[in-house]
Amino acid sequence: MFDVIILAGGLGTRLRSVIGHTPKSMAMVCGKPFLHYILTNLSLYKINRVILSLGYKSDVIIEWIKNERERYPFNIEWVIESEPLGTGGAIKKSLENAKTSTVCVLNGDTFFSVDLARLHIQHKISSAKISLAMKPMVNFDRYGTVQTDTNNVVTSFTEKGFCEKGNINGGVYFIQRNLPLISSMPEKFSFEKDLFEKSLQDRFLYGFSHDRYFIDIGVPEDYERAEREFLNYFR
DSSP, X not given: OOEEEEEEOOOOGGGXXXXXXXXXXXXXXXXXXXXXXXXXXXXXXOOXXXXXXXXXXXXXXHHHHHHHGGGSSSEEEEEEOSSOOHXXXXXXXXXXXXXXXXXXXXXXXXXXXXXXXXXXXXXXXXXXXXEEEEEEEEEEOSSOEEEEOTTOBEEEXXXXXXXXXXXXXXXXXXXXXXXXXXXXXXXXXXXXXXXXXXXXXXXXXXXXXXXXXXXXXXSHHHHHHHHHHHHHHTO
């Protein structure tokens, strides 16, 4: 069993043209907030606690959760940022509320149907401090890529640019809760830029490829694609 943190505090400025000032995780897809689908998928696993990391328009999300929380088989709590802390700061703050030794972290604007039980096992067997789920993709330019060695240790990240074939960071992590690497970081920091990319030489980060359904609704075209694809995916 593991606790889950969902990062749902972003401003969603790139989606303003289609969802207005609604928080990204509350963007309506097939008549339900995007967050509903993330929580529904988490219901497949043995999870005791979900911690929502909130910021922008947190009141909108909290009001919805209070009305819907009985639908889900786990406790739902939240942590509110008084100011943006970056992905790293948000995770660090939310980890204070987690109880399990290993914690799963997800993005509130991304649906990646990783087998979390399998990723959790991979994380434990490898003795990784942090593990990330990678999504294999072809002919893409919106994401950077992740390189690993034969032992699944992440060795490098490349910037965004056209790539014929590669693994991207799918934004799903397993983290050891009491990790000095994180507790020693400042209040505000980027998990990816300030921790991952600057500490690769320490070989603490492992990557595991999961070729499962993936969609990030951070831009209008993919938000519209979710509207089409979720009709079939969540039948």
